[in-house]
Amino acid sequence: MWSQAQGELAPANAVLRVYLLGPPRADWAGGTLPLSRRQARALLYRLATRLEPVPREHLCFLFWPDTPECDARRKLTHLLTHLRHALPEPDLLLIADDRVALDAARVWCDVVAFRQGTEEGTAEGLRYAVELYRGAFLAGFSLPGSPEYEGWATQEQRACESLYLRALATLVDERTASGDLDAAIMYAKRYLETDDLAEDIHRRLMELYAATGDRHAALRQFERCIAALERELNVGPLPETREVYEAIMVGQPPRHTPRPKLTALPRMDTPMLGRQDAVRHLEEAYRRAFTGPGQVVLISGEAGVGKSRLLHEFASRLSKQTRVLIGSGHPETRSMPYHPIIQALRTLFTETAEMSGGEVKSGSPTRVRPHPVSLTWLAEISRLLPELRSLYPDMPPPLPAQPEEARSRLFDALSIVMRGLSPLVLCLDDLHHADSTTLDWLVHLGRHLGGSRLLVIGTYRSEESDAVRGLRHNLALTGALQELQLEGLDEDAVLKLLRRLAGTIPGDEAFARRLRRITGGNPFFVLETIRSLMQTGRIREALADADNLALPETVVQAVDNRLRRLSPVARQVLQAAAILGDTFGLDPVRLIAGRPELETMDSLDELVAQRLLEESRGAPEASPYCFHHELVRRVVYASLAPMRRQLLHRRAGRALEQLEPTAATVLAHHFEAGGELRKALQYHALAARQAADMFAWNETEEHQTRILALLDRLDPDRTSPDSLAQRGQVLADRAHLRYVSGRLDERDADLEALAALAEASGDSNLRLLATLHRTRYLNLAGRYVEAISQARATLQHIAPVPVPAPEPAKSMLCQILVEVGFAHYLLGQPRQGLAALESALAIAGEKAGPEIRGPIAHNLGYIFLHMGDYAQALAYQEEAEACHRAAGDYNGVAWALLDIGLLHLKLGHFAEAQRHLSDSLALAQRIGARPAEAYARTYTAYWELYQGFYAIAAEHLREGVPMHLEMHQAHGAAAAEIGLGLALYHLGSNAEARRVLQSAVQRARAVSHQRRLAEALIALGLVILEDGQTRSAHGLVAEAIDIARESECREHLAAGFAILARAERLADNLVGALACAREAIRLAGEGALPVCQMWGETEAGLTLLAQGEAAAALQHTERAVALVHLAHEAWIGSEEVYRAHARVLRALGRPKEAHEHARRAKTIIAAKA
Structure with a gap:
């Protein structure tokens, strides 16, 4: 039996008594338990709240949410030790199986007893619970620095207050029915001490005062009611309250209106009828996807045909055997990038304590184990889910990159996570409402389903198929797409549904046929029509005269008929909900409707019972309610007068500013619809930045367009x-x-x-x-x-x-x-x-700052590269790299590293070149910088070319050309083609080399890249000269020399004269050949260009040998041999230098030395092969 005596509220056998309702305290042996450490008290209060085991990881997160788990566990161990020592009996604290609890047999807590009293439901139990309630949960106690603990305490406080108010309201009714009006008045007054905005309690108190003959107190209570509503909500009293007031004023006994007893209509969770084929289709897709490769199934059909029902039913079946993630699009979130994906992932990375086996039903997040995906990729996803940083404190920040590259990297990260979690079923409802970035990512995922056990199921409305046309087309190209179209129910299914809801009644077969014809078998239309008839009691009348059935012209009218039967407050709450959108929570709808919390809760219960709203399963705690069907929301929204609609949108904006200040897209929408254009402008700008940060280009553009339209109105x-x-x-x-x-x-x-x-x-x-x-x-x-x-x-x-x-x-x-x-x-x-x-x-x-100096230095490096001053160019590129790093521009760093690598190549520093090119390639791949990656790959192939590894270089450069073209980099494609042409030339594939180099010439000429054009002309001239076409080669090289001279491109000018010397020598113009060779030597010497100088010296030696001046020739070929270790193998192979020197030595009668150099040439050729 419950005892109401204050001295007996706690059982005598309890060793430790913990009071948490009101200012908290713990009593032991007739006195207060001394606990000096605030954290120890907080832990005791947390464990006492339910007297059930709590997982250690939940306590770690509650007290130290931003601390790595290993550190948090160590701190918890110390805290538990401290609490155990402070307790009167250490074994009151129980620790087993990684869970912590207080001994429920020897510890009593007022909150536990309070809940038991309210759950008992008897008048005696409720009175006991009300006596226990000394004030708000943990009143006056806080734990600074532990936001999760503070959030838990706030949720418990609200829950206890709600139970307390419900108990008081029930006791008011119970005492009134028993004739104990004084006790009823006492309970009503206690209610209003906690919630003075409860208009129905004000009204009851007015009625109770009038019933006891205290007319003056009743009228004063009406005044208090008006004052509270005006002060807090800026609204007037309801008609029912004013009716009570007017009855008291004229001396009539007020007519008490009892709280409506809500009779729930038949539930919709009837078995799926007529969908056997569709289910089989999905089961087959599931089998195929889980044996590989992955599959995408898109379910289409008109609104209300049952797409979402099929999706969720199928997902529910699979959830027991595999991981299922669910997200959906909504009209209000169409401009919110990745919204369905974020929604799906949030269920993966955030679990409630209840789900993890704890006892708290507050929805507080608990740590989840790292998934089989590297933290580098999870860091990219933290752009969408910032809370991942709390779950994984060791996670590195996402790497900065240019927007296009970062978007590609984020796409890769999402796909890698999804594939890494396979076997997985990803369900995405209402894709016609999804943002374009989500649709783009789905295409990306579809291209990478090979080898993954991943099934993606999406739904969209047939009438809005334009929204997903691109998605369907691109997925079809991947070969992973299957389409499933849902039609309306047939007559047999409609009849089964009718009998399920209304029972078997004569004439129901004709009625089912008529209903099928009018509704097209749309399950929602069928259900709403049946439900409307059942509510009005006209179901038998309709069945008796099926041919002349007076059905609503549209389902909108059927919905509107049901709306008229709602209570005034419920209708206000429903209107506020319609403003918010398809899903919403208690706090925003309460603030918009301007009703007290308990009144709003009662209205939501009424709306749920009437099947106009649903409590969403698995929805985030902030949005536990949703419309039963979007059509309901549309009908309610359309019924609002323009001025009232604007007012409610304005209220929504102000409410959400407090509750969800970062929800910029939603805030922009409400303030714009509410006529507060400056506010709308502010939030559209923020939403555009947020979308751009997530590389959601279409959504960014939508907000930019709205900004321009608002600026036109404002200025x-x-x-x-x-x-x-x-x-x-x-x-x-x-x-x-x-x-x-x-x-x-x-x-x-x-x-x-x-x-x-x-x-x-x-x-x-x-x-x-x-x-x-x-x-x-x-x-x-x-x-x-x-x-x-x-x-x-x-x-x-x-x-x-x-x-x-x-x-x-x-x-x-x-x-x-x-x-x-x-x-x-x-x-x-x-x-x-x-x-x-x-x-x-x-x-x-x-x-x-570095963000300004970096690009300047980078381009100065290009200028000096062009002019052949590689040392100066290297200094500028190193400065650019440092600036890019300081500015956080990692895309710039990747480009600077590859340019530094190229310059080291030009200077003959092959080890340094390889290191920088390797670093550039790794960074570009890490940040998803595809253009930089393409160049890094090309210059890495140049490193192979410069080393004389022609076959490997050719293979890699072949791959590089299409990679550059894919990203519209004509400069890069020309560079890859020039390198490929030279590699093929050295491999003896002159015909292919000519074709490739002719393409490079055309490409460089088309984009007016003078340095590349001169380089391509020289390379093409080299190939044509090898084919014996001296005149043609001469013309190409002469053009290259003119371009190089006019543009001050020293390397290509020197190289041009070197090849011109060869052409003149082969044409027996030895005087001209020697002049060209000497000019090449002079230019190369002035510019520190060892390969061009080596080439010029070789040509000078061969020309003098042809003139019969072997001794003079020797001086040149010796200098050429001395330069071999500084030069690269792209223009002229070092074996050519050794062969030329061997010829001169042989002419001078030094066969042994000649043989040695000829052997070196053969060794080099063999090594290259």
């Missing part, structure tokens, strides 16, 4: 400086996204709009911004002359440029000049490029 005359700056930046950013997606006409439209805005406003910063982007895109299109012209025209208007320039113009000026310098470099105009880059350095100033 139609375009006079606000802030609005102008924001408009200009958004246009520039959107132009870039359109460029990335290949929509060049739309990109140009944005650039033209930006230029027009700059012109009309006269704003110099906008003019710089417009010029920067126009110049950049002209460069990317290979229109270098136009790029330079565009930049110069703008810079003339700004001149004279102050040195150093003020912000914010400095950065844009420097970037424009870098683009100008790069254009000049590609056009073979190094002096002009150098001048532009030096101007950029002057504007940047000595204190310029």
Whole structure:
């Protein structure tokens, strides 16, 4: 029996009594247990709350969520030791099987007894529970530095308060029914002391006062009710409350309206009817996927046909035998990148304590074991799920990269995680509402399903198939796609459903036929129609006259008929829910509806009982409710008057600002619909940044477009400086996204709009911004002359440029000049490029940050590479690498490393070259920088070419050409083709070498890359000369020399004269040959170009030998041999040098030495082979 005597609230046999309702304390032996350490008290309170075993990992997370698990466990051990020593009897603390508990037989806790009293449900048990409630759970106690503990305590506090209020409400009813009005008044007043916004309790108290004859107290209570509602919610009382007030005013006894007793309608969880074939199809797909390779099944059908039901039923069956992840798209989250994937992954990485065997049902996350995926890939996914950083404290940060490369890397990370978790079933509902980035990723995943035991099941509406057209097309190309279309139920299935809900009634077969014809067998339409008829009691009438059935014209009308029968508060709550979207939680809907918590809970219970809402299984705690069908939400939303709809959206925005301040997409939507345009602008900008951080280009662009539309409304005359700056930046950013997606006409439209805005406003910063982007895109299109012209025209208007320039113009000026310098470099105009880059350095100033100095130094490195000053170029590229690292630009680091590697190659530092190229390739692969990876692979193949490993180099360079072309890198493709042509030439495959090099010439000429063009012409001339076509070779090399001389490309100028010397020698023009060889030697000597100098010396020696001057020839071939160890094997093989020297020695009568050098030549040839 429950005892109400205060002295007997705790049993006498309890050694330790813990009071947690109100200010917490622990009593032992008639006094308070001294526990000086706050953490020890917190642990005791946590263990006493349920008196059930708690997993150690849950306690670790509760107290030290950001500490590595091993450290947290060590701290917990110390804390448990401290608590054990502080307890009156150490064995009160039980530790077994990695779980911790207090001895429930000897410890009593008021919260445990309180819950037992409320669960008992009897009046005696409820009175006992109410007596135990001395105040809020852990009132006045906190644990700073442990946010998870604070969150748990808050949830327990809410749960206990809710039970307490429910108990009081029940006791008010019970005492009133028993005629004990004074006790009922006492319980009602205690209720309002905790929740003075409970309008139904105010109303009951008014009725109770009136029933006892205290009219004055009843009217005062009405005034208190009005004041509380106005003060807290800015709303007036309900009609029912005003009716009670008016009855008391005229002296009539108020008519008590009892709380509605909710009668739940028949549940929808009837067996799936008419879907046997569909289930078999899915089972077969499951078998195929789990024997490999993976499969994708897309289920289509009209709204309400049962796609989601089929998906969830099938997933539920499989969940007992394999891992299943579930996510879904919603209209409100279409602009939220990766939303369905995040939803699915969140169920994987975050488990509730209840799921892990604990006793807390608060949804607090517990650690999960690392999955069979490296932390490097999980770090990429932490961009989408920041909470992973708490679960894996040792996780490295995601690697920075250019947006396009980082997006590719994130796609890879998601795919690797999914494949690593196989066998896995990934279920994605309502893909027609999914964001475009999710759809793009699904295509990516579909291309990598080979060897994985992974089944992806998705659903979409047939009427919205355009939204997934690209997905279906691209998945079909992979061969992994299967399509399954659901049709309406047949007559037999409709009849079975009818009999399941209404029983067997005469005439039901004709009714089922009629219902099938009208609804098309759509399960939702069928169910809603039957349910509407059952609610109104007209089911037998309808069955009796099936042919003349007065069915609603549409299901919308059927839903609306049901809405009219809701209580006023429930309707308000449903309207607030419709504003929020398909899924929502208690707090936001309560704040929008402006109703107290308990009233809102009662309304939600009513809506769930009426099958208008559902409590979502497995949904996050923040969104436990969802609409039974989206059509219900649409009907409710459409019924709102425009002004009320706007007001509710405004309330939603303000509520979610407090509850979910980072949900920028949702906040932007509500504030825009609510008419608060400045707020909407702020959150669209934040949402665009969030989407860009996740490389979700389409969603980013959607927000950018909304920003521009809002700016048109807020600043139609375009006079606000802030609005102008924001408009200009958004246009520039959107132009870039359109460029990335290949929509060049739309990109140009944005650039033209930006230029027009700059012109009309006269704003110099906008003019710089417009010029920067126009110049950049002209460069990317290979229109270098136009790029330079565009930049110069703008810079003339700004001149004279102050040195150093003020912000914010400095950065844009420097970037424009870098683009100008790069254009000049590609056009073979190094002096002009150098001048532009030096101007950029002057504007940047000595204190310029690495993000400005890095690109300048990088392009200076290119200029000096072009001019053949490899030492200076190396110094600049090393400076660029350091700047890129300091700025966190790892894509820039990858490019700098490969350029450093190339320069070491040119200088003959093969070990250093290999190290830098290897580092560049590894970094590019790690960050998903595909363009840099392609160049790193190409230059690594050049390292093989320069070493004389021609066959290996040729194999790798063949692979490099399509890789460059895939990324539209014509420069890179030309470089790979030049290397491939030289490798084939050395391998004796002259015909193929000629074809490849002719392609390289055309490609370099098309993009006006002068250095590459000269290089390709020389290589092609070398091949044609080997074929005996001296005149043709002479013409090609002469053009190369002209290009190299005009563009100051020293290496190619020296190489050009070396091959021209060979051509003249083979044509018996020995005077001309010797002059060309000496010019090659001079140029190479001045520029520290050992391979060209070696080549020139070899040609000079052979020419003098042909003239009969063997002694003079010897001096040249000896110098050539001395340079072999510094030179590479790309242009001229070192075996040619040794053979030439052997010929000269033989002519001088030194056969032994000649034989030795000829042997060296053969050894080199054998090694290369």
